[in-house]
Amino acid sequence: MIAKKVSSNVIAVVLALFFAFPTYWMVTSAFKPTRDLSSSSYDLIPLSVTAQNFAAAWNKEGFLRSLGNSLLVSLTAVLAALLVGLLAAVAMSRLRFKGRKGFVLLMLVAQMAPFEALLIPMFLMMRDLDLLDKLPSLALIYFAVTLPFCAWTLRGFVNGIPLELEEAAMVDGCGRWGAFRRVTLPLLGPGLVATSVFAFVTAWNEFLYALSLMKDQAKETLPVWLSGFQTAFGTDWGGAMAASTLFTLPVLVFFLIVQRKMVSGVTAGAVKG
């Protein structure tokens, strides 16, 4: 029994190393001086360290501006997708009506759309709406892309909350809305958080649309900015790694903020059993 416990822990640690290594490699490469990067010597642990790459990334024109753009676009899209998705989720989970199956199916089928291939039609549509070169169009697209998944996942979370709780509240004199707000919504918190993580990562990473629809450089998002480290003569690895580290930080912060909620979401899920 103890041997089994120990071996499980050992396996878990090995897995942790596997998951962490690329991040470790990204960060240490960012701290290596340029001349050490393409080195034949064995450098699992950096032989020398410099902050020069971070300085270069930080000082490269447009970092803060594109960070702001990315945050604005991603957060708007996530909030909108959560709100609209939640409304749909409640309808699909709690109410019975004609065409319900169709809506459920739509949420699944919509996720099959080849997002990258929609570039040209989406571009033409945004052009005709005169939305090219405007950040809201990106927020709108990210919202639409993450919406089906959000609605679908949230539906699962709503399903997981026993209806009896809501009914009990209604018996206690709350209206339907009151019952939803006081009982269901708080229990949904963790579900909303878990869903938002997914939506946020999707929006935060998106490159193709951000590149093609925003002609004006003042509107570029972080992934587009990051691609600037790939020049005509190759990639500035040190700079790219430093910039990637900076790029990862906001996501990580977001994750760490919501991480406790995610764990409690798991516990809330356990309550219903």
Place this chain on the structure above:
Amino acid sequence: MTAVHTTDAGVPTNKSAPRRAAPGGAPRRRGSSFDRLLPYLLLAPAFAAILWLIGWPVLSLLVTSFRKLNLKELTRGEVVWVGLDNYTEILGNPDFWIITARTVIFTVAVVGLSVLSGLLIALLMRQVSPVVRIVLQVTMLLAWAMPLIAATTVYQWIFDQQYGILNKTLVKLGFDGFAGYSWFSTGTSTLAVIGLLVVWQAVPFLAFSLYAGAIGIPRDQYEAAAIDGASPWQTFRSVTWPELRPLVMMLTFLSMLWDFKVFTQIWAFRKGGPDGASTTLPVLQYLEGISKSHFGVAAAVSVVMMVLLGVLTFQYLRRLIKQEGTL
């Protein structure tokens, strides 16, 4: 909840019990037209957004697949109908079927591996000490949070023929054959490295979801199984698997959708090379569309992709919708 001893996987899980009650609750207050309209009002924003921002582009993609749309027609707004020409062009290309088969195999392999790993890690997480579990969770978060562009760059760097840390480490461990070994000399090995990257980033989400599902399984079921003297494998078959099955199916379905469309990673590594041997359908779509500016042909490839994805997931969707009906 009483302990379930049955080994019949087909028995509906107790977790779906509240779900089943759910839709039945509302009609009690039927009557007012507001009540009848309410679901549609709630669904309207999502419905409108999906139709407008996904449905319409998909429809125009379908229309485009019957048109000749090169850069010239695109910039001038010309409409040239070519009937089925785009489809005969792509379907007549002998490489097309190889590419399609490759895409399906790649998808199935990556989905299978990531769902299986996710499941095993989720179960493992229940076994380990809290500190180790948190460490594992944080490292998985790191993998998940790493931006795609950064991740592809780092992987290329790790697998670099000459300066990659992997080859250097292998040589250090005594495998001298890996000095200057190229991981990208064949399509299969290129796709294997890309597959590893995709699995590495996909597993955290799957493991977290399955872990949530796994610790939701009531303890008394395991206790009952233990009293019956069930082996770990029997416990898994009779308790864990029936509980997790619906979740696993759902995640498999979603992973199919995502992994079938993997493009950025494949393109970033070798642009579908060497000799086009790691080209998948999304890469073909890109080659036709962006590289050659044959957007009509590219649209036809996308339509074929959607159809194929529909065929691959049809059974699952049908079963799911049937299940919805019984609720």
Place this chain on the structure above:
Amino acid sequence: MGKGAHVKGWRGLAVGAAAVAVAVAGCGTSTNDSGGNSGEAKTLTVWLMDGSAPETLTNALNKEFQDSHSGVTVNYEVQKWTGIQEKLTTALASNNPPDVIELGNTQTAKFAADETLLDLSGDVSNLNGDQWLGGLKDSLTWNGKQYGMPFYAANRTVVYRTDLFQAAGIEPPKSRDEWVAAIEKLKTANAADPEFQSLYLPGQSWYALLSFIWDEGGDVAKAQGSAWAGALNTPEAKAGLDFYKKLVDTSGTKAPKDVDEATPQQFEVFAKGKVGMMIALPWELGSAVKADPTLKDKTAAFPIPSKTAGKTAPVFLGGSNLAIPGGSKNQDLAKEYLKLLSSAKYQDQLAEAGAVPGTSKDTAKLATSPLGKALAASAPTGKVTPTTPTWAAVEAGQNPLKDMLTAYLTGAKSLDQATSDANTALSKTLGG
């Protein structure tokens, strides 16, 4: 489109009125015969590529242009190479495309053939047409019309370490055989250092391969009427590929065989001081010097030698053209911008920065550095890739030449197999 014509009409009228006013008043306060002087605020959007023109040049150019065109703002943006194909596609199809764009000379034919660019045939003489660099002019000519203005070109030379050459008693080679001998000699002289590479040559440096194939008298593709077909299976092309392998084998270069000179950036490797030679563009040496300033005084360059002693091998004339999108709303202003850029002053600045200027045959400024001399020596024999619209897809997609190099160098395929596979793939892409 109606709107564009309308604006043009009004602008023409305004210009006429302004000209009359100036003539009548006899004052030269805002003497400007340009279309931008209508008093109406205008923005001229100019897209140049990352790393093309030096910042000092563009700053001066934009300032001068704005000063001489009151009311006009130049919206100058440097575009990244990653994703440029997508960005240009959508930009050209948008209602408000940029007014001046930079196109690689190998992709210009495609954009011209798709009728997305303004025909500049009538303005060639106005843009210093008689001084245009031949290789670039060919690249922007489609069906006998000119769809752009040459911007600059650069070709590869062999950058070498003078100190190491001296120590080993090597003279810059004058023929291919001498070059191979020099590689060998340098290698022997530095044999004590296991990290040393007498020549750094990554497996997919296909622009270098072009030189060797052309030097053998071959080409990558040949025109058959209006269609193009691959010519990689010819004895000349095979000989060129063989010579590439000879360089790799002789030098024992440690460079990866499955990437080009961009990963890792070869100047970084060179800058570490363990490399004797590299086949490089001028700015790669510039970047290496920036990384290690001591290299400045111990580097020079010689043209890629030919198999015929005393001659230089034809080189790939890489470079860019400037074009005006057909949908530009400020076409007249854009032409004036090009005219200003084509003037001797700015062409000299391009040459000083180490590029062969596109609209001036005066390379005196270029020939001041040893590298510039090597560059200027080989530029006249420079060649370009096939001028067919479908060539752009070869570079924007899966380049068969790169696959061919890797397959042959790693021994995965025989010479015949590698060349014939690549030839099939190339012919297919060129066929559209």
